[in-house]
Every structure is written in C-alpha cells, then in structure tokens.
Amino acid sequence: MRHKLLALTVALFVFVACKGKPGEDCTDTPGSCSDKVSHLVCVNKKYVLETCKGQGGCNDDGKTLVCDNTKADVGDGCSHDGARACAADGKAELRCRGGKFAVEWSCRGGCTLDANNNPKCTPTGEVGDVCRPDSIVCDGAQKSQLSCVDGKLAVTRTCHGDRGCETAPGGGVLCDRTIALEDEACTEPDTGACDTTRKNVLVCEGGHFKTEMHCLGPLGCELPGNYSTRCDKSIVPMNEICTEDGAVSCNTDGKQVRCKDTKWTLDKTWKPKKGEACSNRYRISKNTEKFEAR
Numbered sequence: 001m002r003h004k005l006l007a008l009t010v011a012l013f014v015f016v017a018c019k020g021k022p023g024e025d026c027t028d029t030p031g032s033c034s035d036k037v038s039h040l041v042c043v044n045k046k047y048v049l050e051t052c053k054g055q056g057g058c059n060d061d062g063k064t065l066v067c068d069n070t071k072a073d074v075g076d077g078c079s080h081d082g083a084r085a086c087a088a089d090g091k092a093e094l095r096c097r098g099g100k101f102a103v104e105w106s107c108r109g110g111c112t113l114d115a116n117n118n119p120k121c122t123p124t125g126e127v128g129d130v131c132r133p134d135s136i137v138c139d140g141a142q143k144s145q146l147s148c149v150d151g152k153l154a155v156t157r158t159c160h161g162d163r164g165c166e167t168a169p170g171g172g173v174l175c176d177r178t179i180a181l182e183d184e185a186c187t188e189p190d191t192g193a194c195d196t197t198r199k200n201v202l203v204c205e206g207g208h209f210k211t212e213m214h215c216l217g218p219l220g221c222e223l224p225g226n227y228s229t230r231c232d233k234s235i236v237p238m239n240e241i242c243t244e245d246g247a248v249s250c251n252t253d254g255k256q257v258r259c260k261d262t263k264w265t266l267d268k269t270w271k272p273k274k275g276e277a278c279s280n281r282y283r284i285s286k287n288t289e290k291f292e293a294r
Helices: 002-019
Strands: 038-043 047-053 084-087 090-095 102-111 119-124 136-138 144-149 152-158 165-168 172-175 190-192 200-205 207-215 227-230 249-253 256-262 263-266 283-287
Touching: 002 249, 084 119, 119 136, 119 165, 119 207, 136 165, 136 172, 152 256, 190 227, 200 227, 249 263
Parallel strands: none
Antiparallel strands: 038 047, 084 090, 090 102, 102 119, 136 144, 144 152, 165 172, 190 200, 200 207, 227 283, 249 256, 256 263
16 A cells, blocks of 8 residues: 555656746747646757737647637746737737737727737727837827837827828827927938927928028918928018029018029019019928838
8 A cells, every 4th residue: 555655646746747847948849738827848958938918818629729818917937039919908919929928009999909819909099008129009189209219119100190190900100290399309300390379391401490581471381292392482581591583572571572692682673563462482392201101
C-alpha cells in the first residue's frame, strides 16, 4: 500500500511538472488549458501564459485546444505578435507585442467585434494617453492631430479647417489645415491658410504661420479646394508690398493701382471715364498643407 501511494505521488509530481510555469524553458506548447481563461504556450523557448478572455474562453475538450483571445487586458500574455483584441472594458484596441497585449489606441464609440471576431475600432485619443510608437490619431474633439511622442500622445498639428480631424477605421488621419492661427506651428514652408476671419492669408515661415496677405476684396480669403487658398486682392492699401510686377488692382479710395518695385502705387496711365469706378479682378493663391494620412 505504501509503495502504491509513493508511486501515485511521483506520478502526480511528474504531471504537475509537465504543465510548466510562465517563464520556464520549453520546447512545445501543452495541449491543455491551465484554467477556463488561459493556457501555456511556448514562445521563443519560454512558456507564456496566454489569456482567453473572449466569450469562448479556453476549451480543450476537443482534439485541439481552442483559446478565444478576442478580448484581453493590457499586459496579458499572447502567442502571436500582431494579434489584435478588444480591451476587456471595451475602451481600446490592443495588439500583441513581445508576448504581451499593449494598447494600440483608444476607440471612439468603443471597441467591438465584427462577424469574424476582428476588432472594430475608430481610433482616437487624448493628450497624454499611452500609445504605440509611430501611431497617429485625432483627439476626441476632432480638432487636433495627435502623434506618439516618447510613448504618450501629443499634439503635432491643429486642424481648424471645416473638416477638422477625421479618423477612419484602421488609423487613417485627415487633418484639415486650410485655416490657421497667427504664430501657430507649421511644417511645410511657404504653404498658406486662411485666418479664422477669412480676411487674411497666413503663410508658413520659420515653422510658424504669419499673416502675409490682407484680402480686402469682397470674397476675402477663399478656399476653392485642391489644397489651395485664394486671396481676393481686388482692393489693396496703398504702398502695400506686392510680388507680381505689373499686376493691376484698386486701392481703398477706388483708384486703380499697379504693382511697381514691390509696392502698390497709383496707376498714372488710368484715365477713367466720368462715373467710371475702378474694377479689377486680382487674386493670389497659395498651396495649403495637404492632409496627412497614416
């Protein structure tokens, strides 16, 4: 009887030892669940405890073990780098990196599963949120573009245009830079934007937007599309700087002026008929910063 008990104890020890523990050396993945929501997997010759927090849990009743890891928590073990899951609280999409689930991005409206159990997430975030390297999303107000800087989201572009910041499923970002603020940071030299009054054009110089053109014509600062801004210069102040030598416009007193030696001066050749008003259609266009998509 004593020998049988000893043999049973040894057998039990061998069975427990075979199951292994996270971090131990391994050569193969066990074919059984550790419990209802996890099982061990062999990753790079070390055991990792993969979680199975989806509705199906961990099931080893059939011929092969099935682990539903469509839901997880940050730091949970995983076996395939790049695998995606919804956070258990539904607030974020997670991705497997280095054997552990980490935040991919927060999800506007929550993270849900599609018919194929793949995460559906409209990426979003707020300044200071934990993020994956090189990720880019819109903020919750959809007015700023956020990029991952040293592991935290930070504002890299503001999106004052009518379209704001648009985020498509999968992480594509469209930041409307057709409207800007004085002294606001910019990245593409010599590109333009309308100010918020749509009466002036700001131009990117030295990394900041500066007012360069006043658009006194009735159309002000226009946004015709095709990544451009157009300034109605059919009315200009006397002696204002101009760039197109020989261009013709009207000054604020209703007299015709001409661009000469980089300044608007009276056009002495203009001889209006009685009652004739100065009327010239003069516009200047600038390219705007393009949408950035990643």
